[in-house]
Amino acid sequence: MARFTKDAVIKEGSGRVKVVNGVPVIVVRYNGRLYAYVAVCPHAYCVLFDVNLRGSMIHCACHGELFNVETGEPTKGLAKEPLMKLSVEARGGEVFVEVPGSDVLERIVDLTRPKSP
Numbered sequence: 001m002a003r004f005t006k007d008a009v010i011k012e013g014s015g016r017v018k019v020v021n022g023v024p025v026i027v028v029r030y031n032g033r034l035y036a037y038v039a040v041c042p043h044a045y046c047v048l049f050d051v052n053l054r055g056s057m058i059h060c061a062c063h064g065e066l067f068n069v070e071t072g073e074p075t076k077g078l079a080k081e082p083l084m085k086l087s088v089e090a091r092g093g094e095v096f097v098e099v100p101g102s103d104v105l106e107r108i109v110d111l112t113r114p115k116s117p
């Protein structure tokens, strides 16, 4: 796992976006729990930079998709795939995330590419 930031930096209802090993990652805190995702919106690949939750939703500022913070599932129908969830844990006052290889960005594009009939 890669060190992300100090645990105290991620306040309830908000989070932080950071590039780790070439991958943009968002970590947010909701109801006291940490959630981590690849910070790339599967709608049109904007980086999620709005770290303030909308209730229980992660907001994509590009076109307004809202993702369930606990599951990463899109709720407005713009994105057809969920956010890619990552393992996250806090220990010793630090937050650590399991970051996939940077080829994850290609996998997200492949997942969301329209399928030929």
Ligand code: FES
Binding pocket: 041, 042, 043, 044, 045, 046, 060, 061, 062, 063, 064, 065, 078, 079
């Ligand atoms: S890129 Fe996120 S809603 Fe369009």
